[in-house]
Amino acid sequence: KNQVEQSPQSLIILEGKNCTLQCNYTVSPFSNLRWYKQDTGRGPVSLTIMTFSENTKSNGRYTATLDADTKQSSLHITASQLSDSASYICVVSDRGSTLGRLYFGRGTQLTVWP
Amino acid sequence: EADIYQTPRYLVIGTGKKITLECSQTMGHDKMYWYQQDPGMELHLIHYSYGVNSTEKGDLSSESTVSRIRTEHFPLTLESARPSHTSQYLCASSPPPGAGNTIYFGEGSWLTVV
Numbered sequence: 099k100n101q102v103e104q105s106p107q108s109l110i111i112l113e114g115k116n117c118t119l120q121c122n123y124t125v126s127p128f129s130n131l132r133w134y135k136q137d138t139g140r141g142p143v144s145l146t147i148m149t150f151s152e153n154t155k156s157n158g159r160y161t162a163t164l165d166a167d168t169k170q171s172s173l174h175i176t177a178s179q180l181s182d183s184a185s186y187i188c189v190v191s192d193r194g195s196t197l198g199r200l201y202f203g204r205g206t207q208l209t210v211w212p
Numbered sequence: 213e214a215d216i217y218q219t220p221r222y223l224v225i226g227t228g229k230k231i232t233l234e235c236s237q238t239m240g241h242d243k244m245y246w247y248q249q250d251p252g253m254e255l256h257l258i259h260y261s262y263g264v265n266s267t268e269k270g271d272l273s274s275e276s277t278v279s280r281i282r283t284e285h286f287p288l289t290l291e292s293a294r295p296s297h298t299s300q301y302l303c304a305s306s307p308p309p310g311a312g313n314t315i316y317f318g319e320g321s322w323l324t325v326v
Contacts, residue, residue: 102254132315141218141302141317142255187254189315200315202254 100125102190104203112211115178119206121171121188129193133162133173136185136205145173145186178210215239218303218318225293225325233288233321235303244286245315247302248272255302261286293325 102123111117123131130149134142146155146162148171154163159176175182185205192199216237225231237244242263247255247270257270261280275297276290286305290297303318 134317139300139320139322141304141319143317144314147314200255200257202256204252204254207252 100190100192100199100201102188102201102203104186104188104206106206107204108207108209110209110211111178113178113180116174116176117178117208119173119175119186119188119208121173121190121203123169123171123188123190123201125169125190125192125201127193128166128169129191131162131164131171132189132191133160133171134187134189136187138184142187175208178208180210180212183208183210216303216305216316216318218301218321220321221319222322223324225323227294227325229293229325231290231293231323233301233303233323235286235288235318236284237286237305237316238284239305239307239316240283241305241307241316242283243306243308244280245304245306246270246276246278246286246288247304248274249300249302249320251300259288293323295325298323298325 105120132147133145136142145160148164161174164171185207187205188203190201219234244261246259248258249255256272258272258274259278261267267278278288301321306315
C-alpha cells in the first residue's frame with residue numbers, strides 16, 4: 099500500500115535553533131517528492147521538489163534531502179524563525195498514472211518559540 | 213505567488229442548504245483538483261479535472277459535484293450540506309508535464325455546517 103509517514107507529529111523549538119523533519123514513503127513507482135509549508139488556515143505552499151536523481155535541494159533556510167534507495171526524505175530548517183511555525187507536509191507522487199497520483203503525509207506541526 | 217483563488221474563505225451554513233465553493237486560476241492550467249482536509253490530517257483528493265468538460269472522482273468518496281466549463285474555473289457544489297461535510301476544502305492546479313512539477317494550492321475554504 100502506498101503510504102507517506104512523517105515524524106515527529108509535532109515539534110517545538112526555540113527561535114534560532116535548527117531542526118530536521120522526517121518523511122518515509124512506500125510509494126512505487128516513485129516520481130517525485132515535495133515538501134510543502136502550510137500555515138494555519140491557509141493553503142500549502144511549495145518549498146522543494148526532488149526527482150529520483152536528486153538527493154538534495156535547498157530553498158533559503160530549507161534544505162531537503164532524498165534517499166530513493168531507503169525511501170526516506172528529510173527537511174532541515176536552519177536558524178529557525180517565528181514565521182517558520184507551520185505544518186510541513188511531505189507529498190510523494192507516483193508515475194503509474196497520467197494524473198501522477200499524490201500521496202500526502204499528515205504533516206509535522208512545527209512551533210517556534212521566542 | 214500562485215494565481216489561484218478560492219471563495220468563500222470561511223462559511224457557516226445550515227444543514228440541507230446548497231453551497232458552491234468557487235475556485236479560479238489565471239495560470240492557464242488544464243489540471244485542477246479539489247482536496248478535503250480535516251485539521252491535523254492529510255489531504256484527500258475528492259475531485260480532479262484534466263481540462264474543460266473533464267471531471268473525475270478522487271480517492272475519497274464525496275457527495276459533492278464539480279464542473280469544468282471553462283479552463284479557469286472549477287467550482288465544487290454540495291447540493292444538501294450535512295454536518296459531516298464540515299472541513300477545509302483546498303483547490304489546486306498544476307502545469308502540463310515539462311512545465312514544472314509544482315502544484316499550486318488556493319488558500320482554502322473552511323466550511324462549517326450546523
